[in-house]
Amino acid sequence: xxxxxxxxxxxxxxxxxxxxxxxxxxxxxxxxxxxxxxxxxxxxxxxxxxxxxxxxxxxxxxxxxxxxxxx
Numbered sequence: 001x002x003x004x005x006x007x008x009x010x011x012x013x014x015x016x017x018x019x020x021x022x023x024x025x026x027x028x029x030x031x032x033x034x035x036x037x038x039x040x041x042x043x044x045x046x047x048x049x050x051x052x053x054x055x056x057x058x059x060x061x062x063x064x065x066x067x068x069x070x071x
Contacts, residue, residue, distance in 0.1 A: 001026065001027070001028055002021070002026070002048050002049075003026045003046060003047045004021050004022060004023050004024060004025045004026075004044075004046050005023065005045040005046060005047055006041075006043045007022075007040065007041035007042070007044035008020060008021065008023070009021055009037055009039065009041070009046075010038045010039045011036065011037055011038065012035060012038055012062065013033055013035045014033055015033075034060050034061075
């Protein structure tokens with residue numbers, strides 16, 4: 001779960017396109033979904049809760065799907 005405390009950020013998710021999250025938004029990010037941050041505000045701040053917390057960040061290729069997610 002990701003809760004945006006401040007600012008905004010735009011992410012790209014595999015098979016789902018781009019999504020911008022803003023202060024006050026709360027999203028459930030699918031475990032293991034390839035994603036990347038495209039842009040964010042200087043004051044971007046989140047509370048991220050993950051379980052189980054025994055994973056590592058991996059550098060992967062950018063998502064290939066270009067579909068736009070509904071905002």
